[in-house]
Structure formats: C-alpha cells, structure tokens
Amino acid sequence: MALAVSGQACELREVVLKNKPQGLLLASPKGTVPVLVLPSGQVLEQSLEIMLWALAQHDPKGWLTPSQGNLQDMLALIAECDGPFKQALDRCKYPSRYPDADISVERARAVAWLSALEARFSPDQPFLFGTHAALADMAIAPFVRQFAGIDADWWAAQPWPRLQAWLAQWQASDLLASVMHKLPAWVDGTEGVLFPHAVESTDGIPDQGSA
Numbered sequence: 001m002a003l004a005v006s007g008q009a010c011e012l013r014e015v016v017l018k019n020k021p022q023g024l025l026l027a028s029p030k031g032t033v034p035v036l037v038l039p040s041g042q043v044l045e046q047s048l049e050i051m052l053w054a055l056a057q058h059d060p061k062g063w064l065t066p067s068q069g070n071l072q073d074m075l076a077l078i079a080e081c082d083g084p085f086k087q088a089l090d091r092c093k094y095p096s097r098y099p100d101a102d103i104s105v106e107r108a109r110a111v112a113w114l115s116a117l118e119a120r121f122s123p124d125q126p127f128l129f130g131t132h133a134a135l136a137d138m139a140i141a142p143f144v145r146q147f148a149g150i151d152a153d154w155w156a157a158q159p160w161p162r163l164q165a166w167l168a169q170w171q172a173s174d175l176l177a178s179v180m181h182k183l184p185a186w187v188d189g190t191e192g193v194l195f196p197h198a199v200e201s202t203d204g205i206p207d208q209g210s211a
Helices: 002-006 022-027 047-057 071-093 101-119 135-150 152-156 161-171 172-181
Strands: 010-012 194-196
Touching: 002 047, 002 172, 047 135, 071 101, 071 135, 101 135, 101 161, 135 152, 135 161
Parallel strands: none
Antiparallel strands: 010 194
C-alpha cells in the first residue's frame, strides 16, 4: 500500500514460501517476505522499513505527518502491535503451533490492546492519530484484520464500534483493492510484473469521516 500510494513502481515477484526461489534467497538469506531490492543494491527486509522508504520518496497523503502526534508516536504504537499484540494474535490464530499457550490468556491480552485502540477514536478523531489515515493506520490494520477474521461473529459482538468501523473502512478502501491482485508464483529466470498494477489517484480512505 505504501509503494502504491507513494507512486514507487517496482517489479513484483510473488513467492510461495513452501518452494522458495533461489533468487529470493540470494537477495535475502532470511528467506521470508517482504524483500525490496533497491536500484543501489540495498535490500530492505521488513514491511515497516519498506513503508518508511517509500513514503520518504513521496508522501502525497501525509502518512508520515498525522494531525495528532508525530512519527515517533506512531512508531511506538506500531511496535506495540508488532510485540504483545502480534504474539497474542499468533497464538489465537494458530493454537496448534503453540501447544503450551493458554488461549484464553492470549485472547485477553489481545482484547486489552484492542480496547485501548477503541479508546483512541472519537467523533472528531476517526483514525489512530487524528483526522486522516496515516502510517500507523496502514501498518496496524492488517493485523487487526487477521484477529477479526479468527471469529467474525465474536468480533462483531465486541463493544468496539469505532474500531470496527475503522477496520471496515480500511477493508473497503480502493487502495487495498488495488494492491490485492492474485499473481502466479514467480519462477527463477523469469521477470516479475510491474507493481503497482494501477496506482489510484486516491487511497479510497477519506481524510475525514466518522467512525
């Protein structure tokens, strides 16, 4: 999404992690995605650093400059998401991978963090850091989406109307739809495809709105 909204074109190579292409491993021995190889040869190996790089080139929607708080505030909240919340999410979503985890305890940890997100919203603040979508919204929404998808009925029954509206608005955005094209797996020796497929003139998320 950051590459698309910032207008940074790249060659996209869809990777099946069960059959990792040699080209992926040569670029990044860690063997996970995402990986962005810059023209200089520098390799970016984390989603957040790719977002920050893209937005440093061009930030037409002001994702790095929220109307409330600043970039460091957003990075701190993203770190919370990547840490305690992501740990709880993984254990709730993939319980067989964590046989020693107490799922009820992990869900309670996730609920506490999501409740704190709900409290950030108000009629005058429909996004995490003010009146327009910013880096934190885009970096955190995919993980909240995963948690909501574990049990859709349970999610809908929670007392989080503004958080639920925020997520629904993100899921329905033109920007998300524009980057979610399914592609065949990339094979070593072949070219990728140009990405973004079609850069939208808007991210589909209004600068202001109710949540």
